[in-house]
Amino acid sequence: MSSSHRTVRAAAAQIAPDLTSADGTLARVLETLRDAARQGVELIVFPETFVPYYPYFSFVQPPVLQGADHLLLMQRAPTVPGPLTDAVAAAAREHGMVVVLGVNERDHGSLYNTQLVFDADGRLLLKRRKITPTYHERMVWGQGDGAGLTAVDTRAGRVGALACWEHYNPLARYALMADHEEIHCAQFPGSLVGPIFAEQMGVSIRHHALESGCFVVNATGWLHDAQIRSVTPDEKLQSALRGGCHTAIVSPEGKYLAEPLTEGEGLVVADLDFALIAKRKRMMDSVGHYARPELLRLAIRRDAARTTMPLPDGEALSDETDLPLPETDAPLRRVA
Numbered sequence: 001m002s003s004s005h006r007t008v009r010a011a012a013a014q015i016a017p018d019l020t021s022a023d024g025t026l027a028r029v030l031e032t033l034r035d036a037a038r039q040g041v042e043l044i045v046f047p048e049t050f051v052p053y054y055p056y057f058s059f060v061q062p063p064v065l066q067g068a069d070h071l072l073l074m075q076r077a078p079t080v081p082g083p084l085t086d087a088v089a090a091a092a093r094e095h096g097m098v099v100v101l102g103v104n105e106r107d108h109g110s111l112y113n114t115q116l117v118f119d120a121d122g123r124l125l126l127k128r129r130k131i132t133p134t135y136h137e138r139m140v141w142g143q144g145d146g147a148g149l150t151a152v153d154t155r156a157g158r159v160g161a162l163a164c165w166e167h168y169n170p171l172a173r174y175a176l177m178a179d180h181e182e183i184h185c186a187q188f189p190g191s192l193v194g195p196i197f198a199e200q201m202g203v204s205i206r207h208h209a210l211e212s213g214c215f216v217v218n219a220t221g222w223l224h225d226a227q228i229r230s231v232t233p234d235e236k237l238q239s240a241l242r243g244g245c246h247t248a249i250v251s252p253e254g255k256y257l258a259e260p261l262t263e264g265e266g267l268v269v270a271d272l273d274f275a276l277i278a279k280r281k282r283m284m285d286s287v288g289h290y291a292r293p294e295l296l297r298l299a300i301r302r303d304a305a306r307t308t309m310p311l312p313d314g315e316a317l318s319d320e321t322d323l324p325l326p327e328t329d330a331p332l333r334r335v336a
Contacts, residue, residue: 006274008156010183011041011267012219014190018255019227020087022052022076029101030091032267039093039269042120044158045100047221048187049113051084052076054102054279055219059192060138060237070140077106080114080127100185100217102163105129110142113163115187120155130163131172145305147307151181157274160214167204175300177212178287182277184208190245191221191228197244198262209250213280215257215272216250222265223312223325252280 013032018024029046036044048054057069078084085105094144098120103116105127105267113130126146149172151160160181166172167186176184186205188197201218209216223231228241248260249270257270284290 003024006157006184008183008272008274009040009042009269010156010215010217010249010272011036011039011044011269012217012247012249013046013267014220014245014260015045015047015265016222016224016227017050017053019053019230022078022084022203025051025053025093026087029088031099032069033091033099034094035312036267036269037097039166039267041097041267041269043154043159043183043213043217045099045185045187045217045219046221048189049104050102050187050221054189054192055104055140056189056192056223056231056241058140060232060234060240063139066139068123073104073140074111077104077111079107080105080116085116085118085124085298088116089118089122089124092118093118096120096155098159100161100187101157102187104141107142111140112144112145113137113141114147115161115163117159117161117185118150125152125154126150126159126161127271128161130166130294131169132166134165143305146175146300146302147304148301149175149179149255151176151179157182157272159183159188163187164189172299173212174286174298177214177330178298178300179213180287181214182274183272184212184214184216187215188218188220188244190247191223191241192244193263194228194243199244201244202247202248202260205246205248206250206254210254210280211286213252213277213285214226215252215277216234216248218246218248218250220245220247223259252276294326 017064055170071192099118101116103114105112115128117126119125129144129145160176191259205218220303227240245262246260249257258268261268
């Protein structure tokens, strides 16, 4: 664990994407990084699938009408690695800042809800895909795997990340807790569902902070009225694209370190005092003295999903070839 005598300045960005251009959204990311750097920020979190934009269309359109917008999103979506990651890596390196960015990742004919963690030297430390897209999102993204259910050491501290309703999956959260994350980076779309979404979000991120004994930096997106109208001309449906913003930073004691941002664009900035981690975990360490591994344990499969399985050298495939089942092809990692 990092030294308890450290303080890291963190920021969560609540900004609007460019719904017409991936390059336009990237420009917004780079502009926000420059603004955060002027404020001494050392770690910043952007909203869920911010580049090129969250698929808001899928929430208000029936599947039969989504084809054109889905194809357009695929055309604009970045590959990882690629020019987008090169540009963000260069900016992270220039500003000496850890960057957590949500993207629609295109992998050949599929899209994924992907979270990227860049270290302050520009290295891409983590690429993880949302394990189960939620509700309407299943029409847009493929399923992720357990390869990204891990925390990574960055210049700012040990960082883990989950997207949106993955925070309702206690086993996914426990996987990161067991990996001793110090800063949990949460991403939600924002401008969705209404005020109840923001209220539920606040409960979720504060609970995770308390249970994990870590800081939570949560970023949600924002849509301007003109953008909402561009997604759907139906005024009744437009109400479903408002509210749901709760950009915030929470301490390991479940306290807000700055006023949450629920309307408009801006940065929520706060200093994270790592002494608070030990203060909380002294009382309740969910993966340490408060755990009961002889009663309850989590088995985690952290290998990446594969659609091919190489045979041993020299072996030919026949009807009698005994291929291992996918669920037993790789060892399970058991975490107490």
